[in-house]
Amino acid sequence: MQPTTLPPDEMQAAAEMLIELVPLVLRFLADKFDDTSYVYKKERSASPHSHMTAQREEFLRATLNILIEKFKWDSEDDPEDTDSEDVSYFENMRKDIRKLMDSIYSINPELVTSIISERAQSALDSYESGAQLPWEEAELAIFLVFMFGELGAKDRGKGRLAFCMAPPNIPKEARKTIDYSEYPLTPQGEMMQSLLRSRISTYPNPTVAMQFFETVARYADFFKVRKENVLPALEAFLDTRGVHHPVMTVRRRVFYLFHRFVQVLRIDIDPQNVPAILTAIQDLLVIDAKIPDDFSHNEGEDFLGQLLKETTLFDAQLYIFEAAGALVSILWSMPEAQAVTLQNLIAPLLTHLSACLQKPPTGTEEDHQNALEVHHSICALGNIPKGFPEYPSPVPPDYIQPPIAEFRQMAEAILVSLGVMGHLKAIREAARFAFGRLIAAAGPTITEYVPRLMQALLSHFETTEFVDFISFIAHMTHKLQVQMQPVLDEVFIPLTTHVSSLIAQPITGTDDKTAHIDTKKAYLTFLNTVMHSNLGTIFISPRNVPNLQAFLDTILQMASDATDPLNQKLALTFINRFISSFGQSAPLADSAAPNSNIVVPGIEQYIYQRIFVTAFNIPTAPDFNMKDGQSTATLYEIASIFQTTVKVRGDEAVNYLATVFLPSQNLTPQMAAELVGNMQSMDKRGFQKYYTDLVKAYRQ
Template sequence: MDQLAEQISSACQVALDPSPNVAQEQRHGAYAFLQQVKDASQETWQACWKLFLERGDGGASNEARMFALQVVTEALPSLGADALAVLQTSLFEYFSREFVQGSAENGVAFVKNAVTHFAAAVFLYTYPAIAPTFFSSLLALLRTYPPSFPVPTTSTSSAPLNPQTTDLFLRILHEVSLEISDAQLRLNKSSQRLSKDTELRDAIRENDAASIAGAIWGVIGEAVAGVDVPDEAGDAGRVGLKGKTAREVAEMAVRVAGDYVSWIDINLMVTPATIGLLLQCINLPSPLTITIRSATADTLIETVGKGMPASDKLKLFEVLDVGTLLAALQEVGREGGKREAESEDVELLRTKLARLLNGVGTELCKIIDDSASPADAKMTASNMATSLLPLLLRFLVDPRDETSISVHPFATSILSVYKKEKKRAGAGNNMPDPTMIDSKRAFLSELLKGTVSKMAYADEAEWDLALEGEEDENQRAFDEMRKNLRVIGDAVAWIDPELYAEGVRGIILETIDLYEAGGAKDGRLSWQRIELALAMLYGFGQAISSQGPGAFVQVPVTEIQRAKREAEYRIDYTQFPLSQLGELMLRACRSKIVNYPHAAVSLQFFEVVVRYHDFFKLCPEFITELLPSFLDEHGLHQSEEAVQARVFYLFSRFIHQAKGIVQSQVSGDLVRSILTGMQDLLVVNAALPDSEPPSELVLTKAAGTTSFFDAQLYVFETAGTLISILNQIPDQQVVLLKAVLDPLLADLQNNVRPTASTPEDFNAIFKAHHLIMAAASVAKGFPDLSARSPTASGAWVDVFVSATETILASAKVMSSFVVIRDAARFAFNRIVATTGQAVLPLIPTFIDCLVGQITFPELADLLSFLGLLVAKYKTNFLEILDTLLLPVVNRVFHFLSLPIAGTDDMVQHSTLRRAYFNFILSIAGANLQEVFYSDKNKDHLQSILQSITHYIANDSLAPDQRYGFGVLNKLLLIWVDQYRPPTAPPLANGTAPPPSPVPGFERFLYEQAVKLCFEVPLKAEFDYSDAQSFQVIGEIAVLLKALLQKRGNEFVEFMTTSFFPSINCPPEASAPFMTALQEAPDGKQFKKFLGEWLRTNRGPAP
C-alpha cells in the first residue's frame, strides 16, 4: 500500500471511530482530508484503486475500501481511453481473484453491492468501444473454478455453474439494466445521458443480447434443478447450485429475466422453452420456493406487457395458457375456500397472480378495442378474455384488498368493451343492450355482487373518521378502493340499468326491511351492512344518471319533450309517482334508519340527504322530521369530533341547498327552536397550543392551521342561513340575528388587546380572531347581493352595520397582529357581499387601519378585495376609491421596491405585481378610469403609468408580463384618440370626437410600451416554448395592432422612421414586419408571425 493509500485508510479509520478517545479536531481533520481526496479524484483515483484491491490480513478495512471505490467511480468521467482500458482489465483480474479463487468478499452484502455498482459504472464508460468483451468476459467466469476444487466434468458436459461468479454475473446484469433502462431513473437524466443509454441498449442488442439471454435461461434451468438438492459443506458446497444457494440464484435470475424482457428482442426472451421454464418455476411445490414463484410472477407480468403485434401476443398467451395456470394456482393461500394464516410471501404471491391475470386481461381488451387488429385476432382475444372472467370474479372478491384491487383495471377494461359494443349497436344509457346474452348478463350480475361485497367494511373493521389532514392510511386506502369499485358498478349500470337497479335496490330494501323488523336490536343487522346499503343509495342516482327533482319521479316522456320545446314551461313533479330512487329515499326517511347507534350509519345517511336534497321538494313533510336528527346526538351533537365536524358541513350544505323548501316548511318559532338547539355550538372557545411558548409566530401558525374551529364556522353560517329566510317576519329576524351576534361581539370587546406579552394576552387575541371569523360566517349565511342589485334592505342590515363597526373598532386597536388583520379582511369581504352599500362608508377607515401594518401577501389579498368592490359597485364606489387609490398604490410601490433575495421573494413579487395589474384592470373594466386623473390623483398618473412598464420590464415572470401588457391594451382602448390628420375633412355631423381625458397617451405608448414589446421577448431568458410566454406575445400582438388601428399612418411612420432605426433593425427585417402587421385582420392573426419574427431576430438561444 503506497503512502497516499495508507493516509486515506488511516483517515477513514479516524473519521468513523465512534470512540470518545478521538479528539473532535482530529475527526474533523480526517473528514477534511477525505473531502480533498474526493475533490481531487482525477489525481487520487489510482491510489484509491490500489487501496480497494488491498484486502485480507494487513489490508484496508471494508469502510476504507468503499470510500476508495467511491472516489474511483467519481473519477471515471474524466479518465481517458487508455486509463479506462487498464482499469477495466484490472477489474476483471479482481473478479477472477476474489470470486473465482477467493471468498467473494466473504459474502458481505454492502461490499458486493458497491462492487456491482462500480462494475456497471465502468461498463457505462467502456462498452463497447473500449471493452467490447465486457459481457463475454463475465460469461467466461460462470463455470470457472480453482484447480483444487472437485469439479465434475465429462467430455460431453461442461462444469456446473460457480455459485460465486454466477451471483456476481446476475448482480451486474441487473445493475446494468437498471442504469440504462429503468423508467424511474430516466425521469432525472439529461438528454445526453438518455441518448447514451439508447446507444448502449442498441449495442447490447446487436452484440451480446443472445449470449446474455442464453446465459440467464441456462442459470434458471440449472438453479431450478438444484433447489431440492441438499446443501453440502466445504469446497463441494461451492461447486454447482444446490439447496439454499440454488433457490437464491433462481430467484435472482428470474428477476434479471424480467429486467431484460422489457427491452431486448422478445424472441430471445419469450419462446416455448423459456415460458415452459417460467411455468416450471411458478409451479414449484416446496414452501421454500415461494420467493422464486413470486419473482416468476413479476417476470411473467413484465412479459405479458411487452409491446408486440396482436398475433404474436395472442401466441404468447396461448403458450402461457394463463387461464389453466391461474385456475390451478388460484387456491394459493385460500385452500378450502378460506383465507389461511399464511406468510406475507404467500399473500404477496397471490396478489401477483392477480396482477398477472390483470395484465393478460387488459392486453386482450386492448386487442379487442384496437381498430387496427384483424377480425380473427379480435375474436380470439374476445374468447380468451371471456374464458378469464371466472378468475376475475374470484380474485375480485379476495379477502385481501391488495389482491382485489389488482384486477380492477381488467374489470373496467372488459366493461369498456361491453359499453362500446352496446354503443355500436345503437343503444345509449338507460336503454336495453341489444348485444346482451345470458352469459354476459350472468357475469355482470356476479360482478355487481362482488363489487358490492367488497365495498362493505370488514366484519372486524373499526370505523374511525379523522379530521382533515389526519386521515388513517388504511381508511384512505379503503376509500380509494370503494371509489374504484363504484366506477365498476356505474359501468355495469350503464350497460344494463335494469340489472343494476334490481341488484342494488334489493340490497337497500332488504336492509331497511330488516331494520324496521328490529334487526338492529337483536343483532341480525350490523353497522357495516347498514352503512353499505346507505353507501349504495348514495351512488344510486349517479349510477343511473338521474339528477334534479326528475330523478325521484316517473316523468312521462311527453312532459320532458314539452319542457324542451317550451322555455317557459315548468314540470310539476309532485303530480307523478315516485321513481325507484324516490321510493328508496322515501323508505330510508320513513325508517328513521339514521337513529342506528353508530356514527358511520348516521353520517352516511346525512351524506345521502345532502346529495338528494331535491327529494324534499317532492316530499317536504320529511323536513320537519329530518331537522331534529341533524340536531341530536346522531348529528351536530355527535360525540366523535371528526364526525361532528363533517356533520357541521353537511347541515350547512343541506340548509343552503334546500333553503326554499325549508323556508316553506319552517316557521319563525321552529327556526328559534333550531337555533336554541344549536346554541351550545355557537360559542367560541380558542386556546393556543401549549406545546411551545406563545408568540406572534405561534399565533399566526395556529390561526393558519386547519382545526375543528374551521368546521364550526359552518354552524355560524347555517345560523345565518336560517335567519335569512325569515324576511317575512323582520322583527323576529332581527331578534334572532342579534341573539347570535351580540354574544360574539361582546366577547370580542372583552378580548381586545393592543399588545401581547403574556400567554393570556396571546390567547385573547387568538380568541378575538375566532370571534371575528364567526361573526363574518353568520353574514356568509345570508345571500350575496348581485351586481344588478347592490343594495340590501331590511332591519337586519343595520345589525350587520353595527357589527361591522364593532369589528372595525376592535381591529384598529389590534391592527399590529396579522391574524386580526386577516380576520377583519375576511369579515369585511363577507359583510359587504351581504349588505352592499350600507357598509361601504366604513371601507376607508378599514383600509387606513390595514395599510400601515400590511405585509406583502396581505397587500395582494387587499388589492383583490378592492377589485371585487370596484367591479360590483362601480360608480357607487368611485368616491371611496378616489380616497384610497394613492395610499394603496404607494404601498405597492414600497413593497415592489424591496430587493429579491430568493425564490420566495420572487414568488411574492410576482403575486403582488399581478394583483396590482388586476386592480388597474378592474378599475378600467368598471369604467372608473377617471379616478386616475381626478384632482387628488392626476399629479401621480405619470408615476402609475411608468410603474406598469417598469414592472413589465424588470424581474417579472411571463404571467406578470402578460397581465402588464393586458393593462396597456385596456388603457390604449379607452385613452388613445383615433388619429385624424390636420387636413382631414370635418365629420358628417359637424362635430369632432371627444378628446382623450389623457391627452398624448399615445406618445407614452410610443416611447415606453412599444419599446417593451420588443425588449421583453428579445431577452435571452424569454422562453418561446413556454405557453405563458406565447400568451405574452399574444398581448403584444394585440397592442401593436390596436395602435395601428387607432393611429394609422402616424404609427407606421413612427415605427419605420424612428423606432426600428433606433434599435438597429434593418429594412429587410422591419419591412416584412410592418406588412404583416398591416395585413393582419386583428392581433390574434398577427400573433403567429410576431412570434416567429421575434425568435428569428433574437438569434440562437443561449
Template sequence: MEDQVEQAVEIALSSNSDPMIKQQAMSFCNQIKESEDGWQMCLSLFMNDRKRSPAVRFFALQVVDDALVKRLNGSGKPLDNTSLLYIKDALLSYIQREYSPQSATDADAVFMQNKLAQTITLFFLLSYPNTWPSFFDDLLTLSSMGGPQLSNGRGLQLFLRILVAQHEEIADTLIIRSSEVARRNTIIKDAIRVRDMAQLASAWMEILVQWTSRDDGYLIVESCLRVIGSWVSWIDISLIVTPQYMSIIFGILGNEALRGAACDTLSEIISKKMKSSDKFDLISLLNLPQTIGQLLIGSDVEFTEKVARLVNVVCLDLVRIMDEDQFASPLKENTENLLQQLFPFAIGFLANEYDDTSSEVFPAISEYLSFLRKEKKRNMPLNPARCSTLTSMLNTIILKVKYDESMDWSNGTDDSENEFLEVRGRLRLFQDAVAAIDENLFMDSISSVVINSLNGEKRDWRDIELGLFELGAYSDGLRNAAALPTKGQGSSKAMEILNDMLLNMTNSNVLSIGHPSINLHYMELVVKNSKFFETHPQIVPQILEIFVSNIGIHSSYLQVQVRAWYLFYRFIKLCKHLMGDIAETALNAIGDLLVIEAEVSPKNDGDSDMSADGTDSGTFDGRLYLFEASGILISVESVPDEKQLHLLKSVLTPIFSDMEASLSRPPEDSQPALQIHHDIMAIGTFARGINDGGKAITDPVREQFLLASRAILVSLETLSGLEIIREASRFAFARMVPILGHQILPEIAVLVSRLLSESSTSELIDFMSFLGQLIHNFKGQSGILEMLDQLLTPLLSRVFYSLSISANGSTDEEIQQSDIKKAYLNFMMGLLNNGMEAVLTSDRNRQIFESVVRSVAHYTSTSPDASIKKMGSSIYTRLQAIMKAM
C-alpha cells in the same frame, strides 16, 4: 494484512466503536476497495482455510464485485484477462472445497451463499459465452461432485441461487437498464437458449423428480420451482409445458410443504406472453378447473392467496383472448366455455373472509366487467351464462362490502378499518360497472338489500350500515352517467326505486339503534338526496329534528358532531325554501352551539406570529358552518322582518360583547387574539349565510352589519400586527360587501389603509384579489375611485419592491413571485375592464404610470408562464393606448 482488514471491518460495523476510530476504520476499508490490488487480498481472505467472520468475508466479496463491475463498465483500471482467469480458478476451487458432499465445514450462511452467487453471476456476465462457454456444464458437475447426478444438495443450492441471480441481472423486467446493457443481456440470453437451455430444463425436471420425495429436499425443490417460474418468461415454453413436466408440478401441488411454490410457478408459466391460440391451448392442457377443484385449500391462508393469484392469472388471460376478437369465433366460444368453468372459483375467492385473498382476483373481476361493458356497446346481449356470472358476482360484492363480525366502526381511525374501507371503495367501482352492464339487475339487487336491511328483524348495526351504504351507492350511481341511464324509462324507474328507498329510510326506526355510523350515513344520505324533499316537504321538520338532536349536531361523538355541523348547513342551504315557519325553531335549537371559545395550542402561546394552525381550527371551522346555517335560517322568506332583526341581534350581540371583552385583556395573552380572530370569522361567515337566505336585505339588517364592520376595524387597529387578524378582517369585509353595498366604502377605505401598511409579501396576493372584488362590485362609484386614487401608488410600490427581491433559488419563493405577478396583472386587468383606468393617470399617480407600463412589458417578455405572457400582452396594448391619449 488480512488481520488488519478483519479488525477494520469489525470496528466499522460496531455500534460501540469510538467515533474517531470508526471513521479511521471506514477510511481504511475504502482504501482497500479503491486500491488496484485490493481485490486480490480480499479474494485470498475470503478463500482462506481459516474462515474469517461472516461480515469480513462479505466485505471481501464486495471488493471483488467492485473490481468485476469496473471491468463490466470499463471504468477505472479494469481487470485484465489474466486476473479474470485467476478469479475463475479461485472461485471454482472454493466451490469444490466448500460445496462438495465431503466438505467437513459448515455450509455458508444463506446471505453468504447469495453474495457468492452474485459474485459468480458478475463473472458470468464477463465470460459467457466467449471465454467460459462451459459455465453451466461446470456448475452442473459441481452439483454432483462425484456422486449420482444432481445428488449434491449443498452444491445444488448454490447452483440454483446462481440461476436466480442470473435472471435478476439479465431478464428481470422491473429493473431499468441502459440500451448497451440490454443489448449485452440479449446476446447472453440468446446464447443460453441455443447452447444450454435444453440441458438446464432437463436438469430442473430431474431435480424435481429426485428431491421432492426426500425429507431434506424442501429448500432445493422450492428454489428450483422459483428458478423455473422466473426463467420461463424468456425461454422456449415448450421445454417446460410438456405432459411429463406438468405432471410433476401438478404432483407437487399435493405436497403441503411445497404446493405454494408450485402454485406460484404455474402462475408464472401461464403469465408468459404468447399468441392467443397458444395461450388457450396451454390453459386447456393444464386442465385447471379440475385441478383447482381438487385442491384442499382449507385454513392455509397463504396457499389460498396463491391459488387465488393463479385463478386471477388464468381468468385474465381468458378474458383478454375473448376481447381480442369482437365477433363470434370457435376460439372465442371455447375460451368463454373454459372461463365459465373457472370464474366461479374467482367469485369464490372474491367472497373470501380475508381481504388480501379477495384482492388477488380484483384484476380478473375488473377485466371481465370491462369486457362485458365493451360487449354491451357492441350491442351484444347478455347470454344466460354471463347473466348468471354477473348476478353471482354482484351478490358476492354486496356481501363483501359489509363490516364483518370482527371489525367495529372507528370512523377511519383504525388501520384495519381503513384497509377494509379501501377494499370497499374498489368493490364499489365493481358495483358501478355492473350497473352499467345490467341496470335492471343492479336496481333490483340493491333495492332488495336496502329494503331488507331497513325493515328486517335483525338490529345489528352492520346489517343496517350495509343497507345505508348501498343506498348511498345507488343514489351516487344515478348521478353518474356511466353507471345508470340518465334518460328514458330506465332513469324514471331508477328514480322511482330511489325515492321508495329514501321514503322507507325516513319512515324506518334505524336511528333507534344509536350507532354513530348509522347516524352519519343517515345524515349524509339526506343531504345527498335533498331533491327528494321537493316532493316530500312534510318530512323536512322530522329531518330537522334529527339534525338538531343528539343524533346530529349535539352528538356525544366529536367526529360525528363536527361532521353533522357541516351536513346540517348543507341541508339548510339546499332546502331553505322548504323551511316554512320552522326556521326559528331550528335556530333556537342550535343557539347553544353558537358559542366561540378559542383554544391556543402550546406552540402558539405568546407567539407574535401566531396562526390559526395547530389550534382548535378543525373544530372551529366546523362550527362556522353553524353560523352560516343560522344566517340562512334567519333570512329565508318566511321569517318576518321584525323577527329577522331580533334573531340577527341574538347572534351578533354576543360576538360584539366578546370582542370588546377580549380587547380589554392583556395584549401579551394569545388567547384573546385568537378569540377575536374567531369572532371576526364568525361574523363574515354569518354574513354569507344572511346573503344566501334569499330574503331582501333591509336597512335595519344593514345597520347591524355596519356596526359589525366598525367593531372589526377597532380590533384591527389594536391587533393589526397579527396576520390572522388581518386575514380574518379581509375575509369578513368581503362577505359583508353584498349586504352593505356602497355604505361600507368608508369603512373599507380604513380597512385597506391598515391592511396595506401591515401586510406581508405573501398577503399581497390575497390583498390584490380583495381589491379586485371591490373594483368589480363598486365600479363607477366615486367612493371606490377616490380610495383607489389614494391607494394605488403605495400599493404598486410594495408590489414592485417585492418583485425586485431575488428568489434565492428557493422553489417556494419562485412560486410566490410568479403568483404576485399574476395577482398584479389581474389587478391591472380589473382596473381596465371596469373603467377605472383614470386612476392610473391621475395627478396623484401619474408619476408611477410609466413604471407600470415598463413593469408589464418586462413581466410579459421574461416570464416563462404562458398565462402571464398572454394577459400581460393584452394589458400592455391597452396601456400603450392610454399613453398615446395622454
C-alpha cells in the same frame, strides 16, 4: 359476451367451461380475506348483440350478492376505534368493489337495481318494524342507498329527476315552483323514502349515524320532491343523533353535513321553522377558544399563527355559523323579522368581542388566549354572511335588501378589532376574510368601509397578505363594476404608493424575487380588471390625476423588465388599454365607447416621448429572450400599442412616427413609411405578426 366468429360447437364448449369456472370464481370472491377478492376481474361489458341467458343472469346475481357482503363491516369491528390506515383500506376496498358494481350495472341495470333495492329495503323495513338489526347490517343498508345513487349516474336523471319520474323537459323557471309530489318515485327515490321512514337514524351506533347523515346530505335534492321529509331530517340533524351527538368525531362531521343540507334546501325550509332551528343550535354558536394543554410553541414563531395550524373543533363549528346565516337568509321576505333574527344571532358575538378587546395586555399566556378568542369571533362573524346568497349584479327591480344595518354593525366591530390587534397576522387574515364575505352578501352597501380596512391593514401587511388583498379588491371590482368606483378612486393612490415602495426594495434572494413578481402580477391584474370594467376614469379623476405621470412611470418600469416576461406583457396590456381609453386628441362625438369624450391634456407628449421609446427599445434589450415563447406575446402587445395610438390620434401620430420617432431609431424613410403604412392598413392580428417577424429578423 362479445360476438365471435367461432363455430357453434366451440361456442358451446366455451360456455360450458365458463359455467364450470363460475363456482371457483365465486369461491375466491367470497373468501373472508379481502385481498383474495382482487383476483376477480371485471365482467366484460355486453355488446348490443349479447344475449343475457338465465345462466349468465344467475352468475351476475350470485356475484352481486357476494359483492354486497364484501361491502359490510365485520361485526367485531369498531370503526371509531380502528386504526386510520385500516379504515382507509376498507373504504378504498369499497370503492374498488363499487367499480365492479358499475361494470355489472352496465350489463344489466335492472338486476343490479333489484338486488340492491331488495337488500336495503329488507333491512330498513325490519328495523322499522322493531326487529333487532346488527349494526353492520344497519350501516350496510344505508351505504347501499348511498352507493346506488352513484351507480350509472351518467345514465340517470340529475337533481330532482334522480328521485322522481317527472318529465325531463320542465322549463328551468318552473322547476322551483312545480309540485313534484305528484310524480312517482324512482327506485333511488323509493330507497330514500324508506331510509327516512324507517327512522334508522335512531340506531345507537356512531358509524350508522355518520352513514345516515352522509346519505341525507349527499342526496338533499330528494327532499325537493318529497318536502314532508325535510322537517324529520332536520330533527335528526339537530338532536343527539346529529350536531349534538356525544361522539366528537361524529359531531364534527355532521356540523359540515348540516350546513350543506341547509344550503341546498334553503328555499324548501319553511320560514316558520327557522326560529326553532336557530334555538336548537344556539348552544353551538358560542365561542369557546382554548389553548390545548399539550400545545408546544416553537420559539421565534408567531404564537397565534402556529396555534391556528392545529385542527380543532372550531374549524367545524364555523359551518354551524354559516348554516345559521343561511337560515336567517330564508326570512328574506320578512325584512323586519330577518333583521331582528340576525341581531339576536350576532349580539352575543359582538358583546364577547368587545369584552376581549377591552382587556389590557398582561404579558402572560392570557394575551394569547384573548387574541385567539378575538380571532374566532371575527371568523364566526364572517361565516354568518357567508350563508347568505351573493348580492346580485345587476340588482333586480324587486330585490329586497338583506339586513344592511346589522352587516354594517359587524363591519364596524371588525375594524375596531383591527385597530387594537392589527399587529397580529392571524387577526388581519381573519378580518380580510370576514370583509370579503360581508361584501359578497351586502354588495356596495358595505364597500365604503374598504378604505378604512386598507388603511388599517397597510401598516402591518406582509407581502403575501398584500398580494391577497389586491386580488380581493380586483375580485370585488369585477363583481360590482361601477358600484366600486368611489372606493377605487379613494384607495388608488395609497395602493399604488405601497406597490411602488415594495418593488423599489432591493432583491437579496429567491424569496424577495418571488415576492416582487407576485406583487407586480397581482397589481397589474387589478389594473387590467379596472380597465376591463370600464372604471379607468379613476386614474384621471381630480383626486388622482396629479399622480398620473408617476403612476404611468411605474407601469413603464415594469414593462421594461425583460427578466419578468409575464408581468412585462401584463404591463404592456394595461398601457395599450390606457391609450385606447384616454389617448385621443379630441372628444369623439360619434363614438359610443366608454370615455370617448375624455381628453387628458398633454397625454400625447407622454405617449410619444415615454411610451413609444420604452416599447420600441424592449426587444433591443440584452436580456430580452427571443427564444422564450412569452416574447411573441410581448411583441404582439408592443405592436398593438403603436397601432392603437395611430387609431386614436390619427394623422398626428402617423406624421410623428414617420418623420420624427422612427427616423430617430435609425429606420430609413422607406422602412418607416412601410411600417406606418402597415399600421394603418393591416388588421390587428396581421400587424402583430408582421411586427413580430420584423423584430425577429432585425435581431438575427
